Amino acid sequence: MTRLLQLVFRRIPIGWLQLTHNRARLFAAVAGIAFANLLVFVQLGVVASMTGTIEMTYAPFRADIIISPLRQQLVNGELVSRRVLYIALADAAVADATPLYIGNADWKQSPSTTKSLIVYGMKPEAVAFAGATVGNQLAMLAPFGHVLIDREIAGIDQLAEAGKSPPFEINGHTVQAVGSFQLGSGFGADGGLFVSDQTFQQLVRQRSTSTPSHVLIQVKPGETPAIVAARLNARLAPEQVQVRTMSQAVADEINYMNTEAPMGIIFGIGVFIGGLxxxxxxxxxxxxxxxxxxxxxxxxxxxxxxxRFLLGIVLEEALIMAFLGFVPGVILGSGAYQIMAVATGLPLGMTPDRALAVLAGTFVACAVSGMLATFRLRSAEPADLF
Amino acid sequence: MMTGREPSIRLQGVNHWFGSGETRRQVLFDISISIERGSLTVMRGPSGSGKTTLLTLMGALRKVQEGSIRLLGQELHGASEAAQEMLRRRFGFIFQAHNLHESLTARQNTLMGLEVHGPGGDAAKQNAAAVHILTSLGLGERIDYLPEKLSGGQKQRVAIARALVSNPEIVFADEPTAALDKEAGLNVVRLLKTLAETRGTSTVMVTHDTRIIDLADMIITIEDGRLA
Structure with a gap:
């Protein structure tokens, strides 16, 4: 290692030799950096899983534009009037529109186990608006009480796929899983349920078909969704709604979670504290x-x-410590993701870009520490040596 | 560059003080000295007489406040920090406290005296030079030892090797033989003499070692900041 560093620096690697000379101090430093890396990885992992769960909630749908209440997210938002659907359909560029109903329900699996579910309601004939994970199964939901169950809720999904699921009860109503779709657990629910608009009215109380949660729109071929959305926004201004492309809605919600929602801010601060x-x-x-x-x-x-030679030695030490601390940090971080994913069902895992970002951040933090430490070098006065 | 007959070191009317205002205390008064190339100069004087301050001024380790100091033909008064730094690379310093780097071996500590001239040197030649000088100082068996494995005298010899390995034009030393036995001390003096004869190296040292004083070309005695 010494020879390798000597070739790289084209001088005796004093920083490396100094670090390895006092192994106890080096071990303490590496352990500290690894711990800080672990903190940052956990915080970033949770933030990324928030992003992942937001994207997942939009995945069951295929639309170019979404009309939503003002300043609301896809789930747990306020409601819009169905009138806006008809106004949107009047636009020459709109090919089709359909209401989307979203609510919450509890599924009591056993006396001690209750799963909270996000319930999505759509017209069974709106197959064109179903995303890849739902597909043609939407048509199977026409009979009252037929549902698609979240594949991530273990146990019933395979039976549902085979059409052999036993009936179960949601909010006091008996339902039958006739298929499954992919959603997974998030921060607000353990999983999802896909139903028809009529079944939705029964399962989610105090909801009416005249007030959907959102309206999904598909534009005609050749039309630009962003232009159509801007036009609809102007036309629907008196309705207190916002019209956005689907990708913009996803981006807005991720941005809201990261910068405005308490959870995002808390985890963002966690990242900062880890670095500190x-x-x-x-x-x-x-x-x-x-x-x-x-x-x-x-x-x-x-x-x-x-x-600058002295500064170089200190920075050399800082960067070596950064790298040596990162290696156990990334291993511990991966292990923490595994444990958290199993325990919570959240989509957590180490990604190369996150690992590289943390490595770069570690280098920067260590370099900053090194530069701060070099202020003490000013007291190195050669005239005092004699 | 140094002209043909210009001395290695020339001081004219040097005054130096510490502090300012009411706390100002002058430690050197009107010092004028000329030290020839290839000479061995010994500086003597009681403790607190100003000889260390004078040595650090001559070594370009302090800023000249008043008067003129010319080293190897270069004026120090008003010289920039960078210019002083460049000049110091042509010197060798031997401190009473050896100040070896604890994580570097004797060989690596010695090589630091060569690496100061920048990368690009012939590594094999530099290594050979380090081994040669360490061996000539009786450390052939301790070349790859860390300072913590060396005795006080051995550490001092490594410090001397570090100062002399680059064949400096001037050597500044503070009691270089204090920690050495008679044989090792004579070895150091022989090395300095050889450098003076073969390369014209001037040596200025503070010492009370009579073996060296007897060999000196010039003796400077300072008392209360004045040449005696």
Missing amino acids: VGLVIVYQVLASDVAAHIKEYATFKAMGYPH
């Missing part, structure tokens, strides 16, 4: 290292080594 912990640990190690070697550094100055 690493920065402080590295600073402590480097600052005490500089203090311990101040006479040697002063000797180098007396010999004619420039100040």
